[in-house]
Amino acid sequence: MTLTHLNERGQASMVDVHDKDETRREALASGWIRMQPETLKxxxxxxxxxxxxxxxxxxAGIQAAKRTHELIPLCHVLMLSKVSVDFEFDHQLPGVRVRSFCRLAGRTGVEMEALTAASVACLTLYDMCKAVDRGMVIGGVQLETKSGGRSGEWHREDSQSGAMDQTMADDTAGIPPLEHPEMQVTVRFFAELRERxxxxxLHVSLTDLEDTRLSALRAFLLQRIQSGELLEQPRILCAVNHEVVQGDxxxxxxDEIAFFPPVTGG
Structure with missing residues (x-):
């Protein structure tokens, strides 16, 4: 048996993938965190x-997927085209089930990226909830499906991905199409901001803005959304493609633009 991560001298080595075909590669991973019923409530x-x-x-899960090569030895640096992390409350567990989905067009698979996203999302759930429940348990981190590459498709036999798979594959489905869909950005609102x-x-076409700066998008939202002045509060944070930004x-x-109130960890 040939060990692909060792060279002829038995030393650790990154696999050379230059001769592999570029194909569409996808992976779906899952995990769960069990907690007290009161914590779940x-x-x-x-x-x-x-x-x-x-x-x-x-x-956190999305960021982790993008930095898998820094966490797992010998993983390649990948240009991911999509990363999604989604959650499902499970009162029978009781706790939260996590699903992560990764996609790219490349010469190596994204299984490790999907698994890393699920793992770090679970760890972050623990960190954010440990103040009220230090006895939580993380488990069940596993690959559910993968596709692409020489090995083709693989599905876990006991996978119960169900309708959530489609949600992970396209979490913007159902939003009405725009006049210029090729010029659109996605805007998301979280926590109390979403409720208020x-x-x-929503999707916004850059052609509807005065220019393509973030300030122009803010001005557009201020006019189009009821109570849009909440976005002007200094405490509201903004992330573009999952990176917090300051200024214009x-x-x-x-691009994906997210507005959310401050959160704390540690």
């Missing part, structure tokens, strides 16, 4: 003392 009611737990865990604005997400930046088609 606080989470469902969005009443945790540290802020929006799910929004923080989602961003009564909107979770230029937006590009396909």
């Amino acid at each position: 606080l989470l469902v009611d969005d009443d945790m003392p540290k802020g929006d737990v799910l929004a923080t865990a989602r961003i 604005l009564n909107v979770e997400s 930046i230029t937006l590009a088609p396909g």
Whole structure:
């Protein structure tokens, strides 16, 4: 048997993938965190003392997927085209089930990225909830499905991905198409901001803005969304493609912009 991560001298080596075909590669991973029923109720009611737990865990999982090569030895640096992290409350567990989905067009798979996203999302859920429940248990981190590459498709036989798989594959489905879809950005609102604005997400065409700067998007939202002045509060944070930004930046088609109140960890 040939060990792909060792060279002829038995030394650790990154696999050379230059001769592999570039194909569409996808992976779906899952995990869970079990907690006390009272802790789950606080989470469902969005009443945790540290802020929006799910929004923080989602961003952490996405960031982790993008930095898998820094965490797992010999993993390649990948240009991910999509990362999604989603959650499902499970009162039978009781706790939260996590699903992570990764996609790219490349020469190596994204299984490790999906698994890393699920793992770090679970760890972040623990960090955000440990103030009220230090006895939580994380488990069940596993690959559910993968596709692409020489090995083709693989599905876990006991996978119960169900309808959530489609949610992970396209978490913006159902939003009405725009006149210029190739120029759109996605805007999301989290935690108390989402509740007060009564909107979770929307698509905005850059052609509808005065220019392509973040300030122009803010001005557009201020006019189009009821109570949009909440976005002007200094405490409201903004992330573009899951990176918190300060000041004004230029937006590009396909960007995801998130507005959310501050959260705390530690």
